Amino acid sequence: MLAAVATMVGLGIWQLQRADWKNSLLASYEAARDKPAISYPAVPVEDDPSYFRRSSVNCLEVIDWRAVSGRNANGQAGWAHIAHCKTSGGEGPGAHIVAGWSKSPEDPEWGGGLVDGIVAPDSQYMVRLVASEPVAGLQKSQEPSTDDVPNNHMAYAVQWFLFAGIALVIYFLALRGRNKAASQA
Template structure:
Protein backbone atom coordinates (compact mmCIF):
# COMPACT_ATOMS: atom_id res chain seq x y z
CA UNK A 1 0.00 0.00 0.00
CA UNK A 2 1.17 3.48 -0.75
CA UNK A 3 -0.51 6.79 0.04
CA UNK A 4 0.54 10.32 -0.93
CA UNK A 5 -2.12 12.75 0.38
CA UNK A 6 -2.97 15.91 -1.49
CA UNK A 7 -1.96 18.70 0.91
CA UNK A 8 -4.76 21.19 0.22
CA UNK A 9 -7.54 18.58 0.12
CA UNK A 10 -6.23 16.99 3.33
CA UNK A 11 -6.08 20.40 4.99
CA UNK A 12 -9.83 20.78 4.46
CA UNK A 13 -10.78 17.14 5.00
CA UNK A 14 -9.28 16.66 8.46
CA UNK A 15 -11.16 19.52 10.19
CA UNK A 16 -14.36 18.57 8.31
CA UNK A 17 -14.05 14.97 9.51
CA UNK A 18 -13.36 16.12 13.07
CA UNK A 19 -16.42 18.37 12.95
CA UNK A 20 -18.72 15.60 11.67
CA UNK A 21 -17.50 13.10 14.26
CA UNK A 22 -17.79 15.75 16.98
CA UNK A 23 -21.39 16.50 16.00
CA UNK A 24 -22.20 12.80 16.13
CA UNK A 25 -20.69 12.43 19.60
CA UNK A 26 -22.51 15.57 20.73
CA UNK A 27 -25.84 14.11 19.61
CA UNK A 28 -25.12 10.88 21.49
CA UNK A 29 -24.38 12.95 24.59
CA UNK A 30 -27.64 14.87 24.07
CA UNK A 31 -29.50 11.56 23.85
CA UNK A 32 -28.07 10.41 27.17
CA UNK A 33 -28.78 13.77 28.79
CA UNK A 34 -32.37 13.67 27.53
CA UNK A 35 -32.84 10.14 28.92
CA UNK A 36 -31.62 11.37 32.32
CA UNK A 37 -33.93 14.40 32.20
CA UNK A 38 -36.93 12.24 31.29
CA UNK A 39 -36.16 9.78 34.09
CA UNK A 40 -35.82 12.64 36.59
CA UNK A 41 -39.08 14.23 35.41
CA UNK A 42 -41.03 10.98 35.68
CA UNK A 43 -39.59 10.30 39.14
CA UNK A 44 -40.57 13.81 40.28
CA UNK A 45 -44.09 13.33 38.94
CA UNK A 46 -44.49 10.16 41.05
CA UNK A 47 -43.62 12.00 44.27
CA UNK A 48 -46.44 13.27 46.54
CA UNK A 49 -47.95 16.65 45.71
CA UNK A 50 -46.57 19.57 47.71
CA UNK A 51 -47.92 22.94 48.70
CA UNK A 52 -46.49 25.63 46.45
CA UNK A 53 -44.35 27.09 49.23
CA UNK A 54 -42.82 23.72 50.07
CA UNK A 55 -42.22 22.98 46.39
CA UNK A 56 -40.47 26.24 45.51
CA UNK A 57 -38.87 27.06 48.85
CA UNK A 58 -37.64 23.59 49.76
CA UNK A 59 -34.63 21.67 48.52
CA UNK A 60 -34.45 19.68 45.32
CA UNK A 61 -35.39 20.36 41.71
CA UNK A 62 -39.00 21.67 41.57
CA UNK A 63 -39.62 21.11 37.84
CA UNK A 64 -41.89 18.18 37.22
CA UNK A 65 -43.07 18.02 40.83
CA UNK A 66 -46.77 17.78 41.51
CA UNK A 67 -48.26 20.78 43.32
CA UNK A 68 -51.38 21.34 45.38
CA UNK A 69 -53.54 23.99 43.74
CA UNK A 70 -53.29 27.34 45.51
CA UNK A 71 -56.17 29.79 45.73
CA UNK A 72 -56.46 32.04 42.65
CA UNK A 73 -55.48 35.69 43.18
CA UNK A 74 -58.18 37.29 41.07
CA UNK A 75 -60.63 36.36 38.34
CA UNK A 76 -58.58 37.37 35.29
CA UNK A 77 -58.24 34.50 32.82
CA UNK A 78 -55.37 34.41 30.32
CA UNK A 79 -55.45 32.17 27.27
CA UNK A 80 -52.28 30.48 26.03
CA UNK A 81 -52.43 28.48 22.80
CA UNK A 82 -51.89 24.77 23.22
CA UNK A 83 -53.20 21.30 22.46
CA UNK A 84 -54.85 18.48 24.35
CA UNK A 85 -53.03 15.17 24.72
CA UNK A 86 -55.08 13.97 21.73
CA UNK A 87 -53.71 16.87 19.65
CA UNK A 88 -56.82 19.05 19.50
CA UNK A 89 -55.91 22.77 19.36
CA UNK A 90 -57.34 25.30 21.74
CA UNK A 91 -56.61 27.71 24.57
CA UNK A 92 -55.08 26.73 27.88
CA UNK A 93 -56.72 28.84 30.58
CA UNK A 94 -54.56 30.37 33.30
CA UNK A 95 -55.31 32.46 36.37
CA UNK A 96 -52.82 34.17 38.69
CA UNK A 97 -52.07 32.75 42.12
CA UNK A 98 -50.02 34.15 44.99
CA UNK A 99 -46.37 33.07 44.79
CA UNK A 100 -44.55 32.03 47.99
CA UNK A 101 -42.26 34.51 49.71
CA UNK A 102 -39.05 32.79 48.57
CA UNK A 103 -39.85 33.65 44.94
CA UNK A 104 -38.83 37.06 43.64
CA UNK A 105 -42.29 37.67 42.23
CA UNK A 106 -45.75 38.18 43.66
CA UNK A 107 -47.78 36.05 41.23
CA UNK A 108 -47.48 32.74 39.44
CA UNK A 109 -49.74 31.47 36.66
CA UNK A 110 -51.92 28.43 37.35
CA UNK A 111 -53.73 26.41 34.67
CA UNK A 112 -57.43 26.08 35.44
CA UNK A 113 -58.99 24.70 32.25
CA UNK A 114 -58.93 24.30 28.49
CA UNK A 115 -61.07 25.88 25.78
CA UNK A 116 -61.09 23.96 22.46
CA UNK A 117 -61.25 26.11 19.35
CA UNK A 118 -64.52 24.39 18.41
CA UNK A 119 -66.09 23.78 21.81
CA UNK A 120 -66.85 25.01 25.32
CA UNK A 121 -64.21 25.62 27.95
CA UNK A 122 -63.79 22.85 30.48
CA UNK A 123 -61.97 22.32 33.74
CA UNK A 124 -58.96 19.97 33.69
CA UNK A 125 -60.53 17.84 36.42
CA UNK A 126 -59.20 16.79 39.80
CA UNK A 127 -57.49 13.73 38.33
CA UNK A 128 -55.21 15.89 36.21
CA UNK A 129 -53.55 17.72 39.10
CA UNK A 130 -50.88 20.36 38.63
CA UNK A 131 -47.17 20.17 38.03
CA UNK A 132 -44.54 22.88 38.14
CA UNK A 133 -43.33 23.15 34.56
CA UNK A 134 -41.30 25.40 32.31
CA UNK A 135 -43.61 27.56 30.16
CA UNK A 136 -43.21 27.53 26.37
CA UNK A 137 -41.01 30.27 24.93
CA UNK A 138 -41.56 32.04 21.63
CA UNK A 139 -39.79 30.69 18.56
CA UNK A 140 -38.92 32.35 15.27
CA UNK A 141 -42.40 31.74 13.85
CA UNK A 142 -44.50 32.10 17.00
CA UNK A 143 -47.29 34.68 16.57
CA UNK A 144 -47.08 37.75 18.74
CA UNK A 145 -49.19 38.19 21.87
CA UNK A 146 -52.67 39.72 21.79
CA UNK A 147 -52.86 41.28 25.27
CA UNK A 148 -56.06 43.20 24.57
CA UNK A 149 -57.86 39.90 23.96
CA UNK A 150 -55.75 38.19 26.64
CA UNK A 151 -54.53 35.64 24.11
CA UNK A 152 -50.94 34.46 23.95
CA UNK A 153 -48.97 31.92 21.94
CA UNK A 154 -45.97 31.60 24.25
CA UNK A 155 -44.78 32.85 27.61
CA UNK A 156 -44.18 36.58 27.28
CA UNK A 157 -43.64 37.93 30.78
CA UNK A 158 -44.14 41.57 29.88
CA UNK A 159 -47.30 41.00 27.84
CA UNK A 160 -48.81 38.56 30.34
CA UNK A 161 -48.07 40.89 33.26
CA UNK A 162 -49.62 43.77 31.31
CA UNK A 163 -52.81 41.75 30.84
CA UNK A 164 -52.87 41.23 34.62
CA UNK A 165 -52.25 44.96 35.21
CA UNK A 166 -49.05 44.31 37.17
CA UNK A 167 -45.39 45.11 36.58
CA UNK A 168 -43.40 42.42 34.70
CA UNK A 169 -41.25 41.66 37.75
CA UNK A 170 -44.41 40.80 39.71
CA UNK A 171 -44.96 37.68 37.57
CA UNK A 172 -42.89 34.55 38.17
CA UNK A 173 -41.10 33.76 34.89
CA UNK A 174 -39.12 30.56 35.57
CA UNK A 175 -42.13 28.25 35.69
CA UNK A 176 -45.90 27.95 36.05
CA UNK A 177 -48.41 25.45 37.39
CA UNK A 178 -49.61 23.40 34.42
CA UNK A 179 -52.30 20.75 34.24
CA UNK A 180 -50.66 17.32 34.32
CA UNK A 181 -51.95 15.52 31.24
CA UNK A 182 -49.70 12.54 31.81
CA UNK A 183 -47.36 13.51 28.98
CA UNK A 184 -43.83 14.76 28.94
CA UNK A 185 -43.39 18.53 28.57
CA UNK A 186 -42.65 19.76 25.07
CA UNK A 187 -39.02 20.54 25.92
CA UNK A 188 -38.48 16.81 26.57
CA UNK A 189 -40.94 15.29 24.10
CA UNK A 190 -40.30 17.25 20.91
CA UNK A 191 -36.85 15.73 20.34
CA UNK A 192 -36.79 12.33 22.10
CA UNK A 193 -33.51 10.48 22.77
CA UNK A 194 -34.11 8.19 19.79
CA UNK A 195 -34.11 11.16 17.45
CA UNK A 196 -30.81 12.39 18.85
CA UNK A 197 -29.37 8.93 18.16
CA UNK A 198 -30.72 9.18 14.61
CA UNK A 199 -29.03 12.55 14.20
CA UNK A 200 -25.78 11.02 15.47
CA UNK A 201 -26.00 8.20 12.93
CA UNK A 202 -26.54 10.80 10.19
CA UNK A 203 -23.43 12.77 11.20
CA UNK A 204 -21.37 9.59 11.42
CA UNK A 205 -22.70 8.61 8.00
CA UNK A 206 -21.52 11.91 6.57
CA UNK A 207 -18.11 11.33 8.17
CA UNK A 208 -17.89 7.86 6.59
CA UNK A 209 -18.94 9.27 3.20
CA UNK A 210 -16.24 11.93 3.47
CA UNK A 211 -13.62 9.24 4.10
CA UNK A 212 -14.86 7.22 1.12
CA UNK A 213 -14.85 10.22 -1.21
CA UNK A 214 -11.43 11.31 0.06
CA UNK A 215 -10.00 7.85 -0.54
CA UNK A 216 -11.67 7.41 -3.93
CA UNK A 217 -10.34 10.77 -5.11
CA UNK A 218 -6.80 9.85 -4.11
CA UNK A 219 -7.13 6.43 -5.71
CA UNK A 220 -8.31 7.99 -8.96
CA UNK A 221 -5.26 10.26 -8.94
CA UNK A 222 -2.95 7.32 -8.35
CA UNK A 223 -2.04 8.56 -4.88
CA UNK A 224 -3.64 5.66 -3.02
CA UNK A 225 -3.15 2.01 -3.88
CA UNK A 226 -3.17 -1.25 -1.97
CA UNK A 227 -0.55 -2.89 -4.19
CA UNK A 228 3.14 -2.37 -4.54
CA UNK A 229 2.81 -0.57 -7.89
CA UNK A 230 4.85 2.49 -8.70
CA UNK A 231 3.59 5.99 -9.68
Protein backbone atom coordinates (compact mmCIF):
# COMPACT_ATOMS: atom_id res chain seq x y z
CA MET A 1 0.00 0.00 0.00
CA LEU A 2 2.81 2.39 0.86
CA ALA A 3 4.41 1.75 -2.54
CA ALA A 4 1.10 2.62 -4.22
CA VAL A 5 0.83 5.83 -2.17
CA ALA A 6 4.43 6.74 -3.05
CA THR A 7 3.64 6.16 -6.73
CA MET A 8 0.55 8.40 -6.51
CA VAL A 9 2.54 11.16 -4.78
CA GLY A 10 5.22 10.80 -7.47
CA LEU A 11 2.57 11.18 -10.17
CA GLY A 12 1.24 14.28 -8.41
CA ILE A 13 4.73 15.81 -8.34
CA TRP A 14 5.20 14.93 -12.01
CA GLN A 15 1.94 16.72 -12.86
CA LEU A 16 3.15 19.80 -10.92
CA GLN A 17 6.30 19.77 -13.05
CA ARG A 18 4.18 19.42 -16.20
CA ALA A 19 2.04 22.36 -15.04
CA ASP A 20 5.17 24.54 -14.82
CA TRP A 21 6.22 23.35 -18.29
CA LYS A 22 2.76 24.07 -19.75
CA ASN A 23 2.64 27.53 -18.18
CA SER A 24 6.00 28.46 -19.72
CA LEU A 25 4.83 27.02 -23.06
CA LEU A 26 1.66 29.12 -22.95
CA ALA A 27 3.74 32.20 -22.07
CA SER A 28 5.92 31.56 -25.14
CA TYR A 29 2.76 31.26 -27.26
CA GLU A 30 1.51 34.60 -25.92
CA ALA A 31 4.90 36.19 -26.69
CA ALA A 32 4.74 34.77 -30.24
CA ARG A 33 1.89 37.15 -31.09
CA ASP A 34 4.32 40.08 -30.94
CA LYS A 35 7.03 38.46 -33.04
CA PRO A 36 7.46 39.15 -36.77
CA ALA A 37 5.56 37.05 -39.29
CA ILE A 38 7.08 33.73 -40.37
CA SER A 39 6.82 31.55 -43.45
CA TYR A 40 3.97 29.10 -43.13
CA PRO A 41 5.50 25.94 -41.60
CA ALA A 42 5.30 23.47 -44.49
CA VAL A 43 6.50 20.69 -42.19
CA PRO A 44 5.82 21.76 -38.59
CA VAL A 45 8.33 20.80 -35.93
CA GLU A 46 6.54 19.11 -33.03
CA ASP A 47 8.79 20.72 -30.39
CA ASP A 48 8.34 24.19 -31.92
CA PRO A 49 5.18 24.31 -34.04
CA SER A 50 5.17 28.15 -34.29
CA TYR A 51 1.69 28.45 -32.81
CA PHE A 52 0.16 31.93 -32.61
CA ARG A 53 2.69 33.49 -35.00
CA ARG A 54 1.49 35.60 -37.91
CA SER A 55 2.05 34.02 -41.31
CA SER A 56 0.72 33.82 -44.83
CA VAL A 57 0.34 31.11 -47.43
CA ASN A 58 -0.61 30.98 -51.08
CA CYS A 59 -3.35 28.41 -51.63
CA LEU A 60 -2.82 27.41 -55.25
CA GLU A 61 -5.80 25.08 -55.28
CA VAL A 62 -8.34 23.84 -52.73
CA ILE A 63 -8.06 20.06 -52.62
CA ASP A 64 -10.72 19.42 -50.00
CA TRP A 65 -12.85 21.09 -47.33
CA ARG A 66 -13.76 20.12 -43.80
CA ALA A 67 -16.21 21.89 -41.54
CA VAL A 68 -15.67 21.72 -37.79
CA SER A 69 -17.54 23.35 -34.94
CA GLY A 70 -16.24 26.85 -34.41
CA ARG A 71 -17.10 30.38 -33.45
CA ASN A 72 -17.11 33.62 -35.35
CA ALA A 73 -15.39 36.83 -34.22
CA ASN A 74 -18.50 37.67 -32.14
CA GLY A 75 -18.43 34.31 -30.33
CA GLN A 76 -21.46 32.86 -32.12
CA ALA A 77 -21.37 29.06 -32.58
CA GLY A 78 -21.43 27.58 -36.06
CA TRP A 79 -18.97 26.06 -38.55
CA ALA A 80 -15.33 26.87 -39.21
CA HIS A 81 -14.49 26.02 -42.83
CA ILE A 82 -11.00 24.58 -43.28
CA ALA A 83 -9.53 24.38 -46.77
CA HIS A 84 -6.85 21.79 -47.51
CA CYS A 85 -4.74 23.60 -50.07
CA LYS A 86 -2.08 22.67 -52.55
CA THR A 87 0.81 25.08 -52.00
CA SER A 88 3.39 23.93 -54.54
CA GLY A 89 3.73 21.55 -57.46
CA GLY A 90 2.03 18.76 -55.52
CA GLU A 91 4.92 17.94 -53.19
CA GLY A 92 4.62 18.32 -49.46
CA PRO A 93 1.68 18.36 -47.10
CA GLY A 94 0.12 21.57 -48.41
CA ALA A 95 -1.65 23.88 -45.98
CA HIS A 96 -4.80 23.87 -43.92
CA ILE A 97 -6.52 27.24 -43.81
CA VAL A 98 -9.50 28.28 -41.71
CA ALA A 99 -11.06 30.33 -44.48
CA GLY A 100 -13.88 31.66 -42.32
CA TRP A 101 -17.09 30.86 -40.45
CA SER A 102 -20.73 30.29 -41.33
CA LYS A 103 -23.96 28.89 -39.89
CA SER A 104 -23.95 26.10 -42.48
CA PRO A 105 -21.51 23.18 -42.83
CA GLU A 106 -21.74 23.33 -46.65
CA ASP A 107 -18.43 23.88 -48.46
CA PRO A 108 -17.96 27.47 -49.68
CA GLU A 109 -16.99 28.39 -53.23
CA TRP A 110 -13.33 29.39 -53.16
CA GLY A 111 -10.55 28.26 -55.46
CA GLY A 112 -7.60 29.63 -53.48
CA GLY A 113 -5.36 32.66 -53.19
CA LEU A 114 -3.01 34.41 -50.80
CA VAL A 115 -4.16 34.30 -47.17
CA ASP A 116 -2.69 36.10 -44.14
CA GLY A 117 -3.46 34.88 -40.65
CA ILE A 118 -2.33 33.27 -37.42
CA VAL A 119 -0.82 29.79 -37.11
CA ALA A 120 -2.98 27.75 -34.72
CA PRO A 121 -3.11 24.19 -33.38
CA ASP A 122 -5.01 21.65 -35.47
CA SER A 123 -6.15 18.33 -33.98
CA GLN A 124 -5.63 16.43 -37.24
CA TYR A 125 -2.71 18.11 -38.99
CA MET A 126 -0.81 19.80 -36.14
CA VAL A 127 -1.06 23.34 -37.60
CA ARG A 128 -3.50 25.43 -39.57
CA LEU A 129 -3.65 29.07 -40.57
CA VAL A 130 -6.67 31.02 -39.30
CA ALA A 131 -7.36 33.71 -41.92
CA SER A 132 -7.25 37.28 -40.64
CA GLU A 133 -9.83 38.18 -43.29
CA PRO A 134 -12.40 35.59 -44.39
CA VAL A 135 -12.76 34.49 -47.99
CA ALA A 136 -15.62 33.24 -50.17
CA GLY A 137 -18.32 35.28 -48.45
CA LEU A 138 -17.66 33.68 -45.07
CA GLN A 139 -17.62 35.60 -41.81
CA LYS A 140 -14.45 36.13 -39.76
CA SER A 141 -13.61 33.19 -37.50
CA GLN A 142 -12.71 33.68 -33.87
CA GLU A 143 -8.97 34.31 -33.52
CA PRO A 144 -7.00 31.47 -31.98
CA SER A 145 -6.41 31.90 -28.27
CA THR A 146 -4.09 30.29 -25.77
CA ASP A 147 -7.20 29.94 -23.58
CA ASP A 148 -8.23 27.11 -25.92
CA VAL A 149 -5.03 25.12 -25.19
CA PRO A 150 -5.82 22.55 -22.46
CA ASN A 151 -3.93 23.17 -19.22
CA ASN A 152 -5.28 20.85 -16.55
CA HIS A 153 -2.07 19.55 -14.98
CA MET A 154 -2.74 21.25 -11.63
CA ALA A 155 -6.11 19.49 -11.42
CA TYR A 156 -4.41 16.17 -12.20
CA ALA A 157 -1.81 16.84 -9.49
CA VAL A 158 -4.53 17.54 -6.91
CA GLN A 159 -6.32 14.38 -8.04
CA TRP A 160 -3.20 12.20 -7.50
CA PHE A 161 -2.55 13.73 -4.06
CA LEU A 162 -6.20 13.13 -3.09
CA PHE A 163 -5.97 9.51 -4.27
CA ALA A 164 -2.84 9.07 -2.12
CA GLY A 165 -4.55 10.63 0.90
CA ILE A 166 -7.69 8.53 0.49
CA ALA A 167 -5.61 5.37 0.09
CA LEU A 168 -3.77 6.17 3.35
CA VAL A 169 -7.03 6.81 5.22
CA ILE A 170 -8.49 3.52 3.97
CA TYR A 171 -5.26 1.70 4.88
CA PHE A 172 -5.21 3.10 8.44
CA LEU A 173 -8.94 2.36 8.89
CA ALA A 174 -8.31 -1.21 7.73
CA LEU A 175 -5.39 -1.57 10.16
CA ARG A 176 -7.46 -0.13 13.01
CA GLY A 177 -10.31 -2.55 12.21
CA ARG A 178 -7.91 -5.46 12.07
CA ASN A 179 -6.31 -4.47 15.42
CA LYS A 180 -9.77 -4.15 17.07
CA ALA A 181 -10.75 -7.59 15.78
CA ALA A 182 -7.47 -9.08 17.02
CA SER A 183 -7.85 -7.51 20.50
CA GLN A 184 -11.43 -8.82 20.85
CA ALA A 185 -10.44 -12.37 19.96
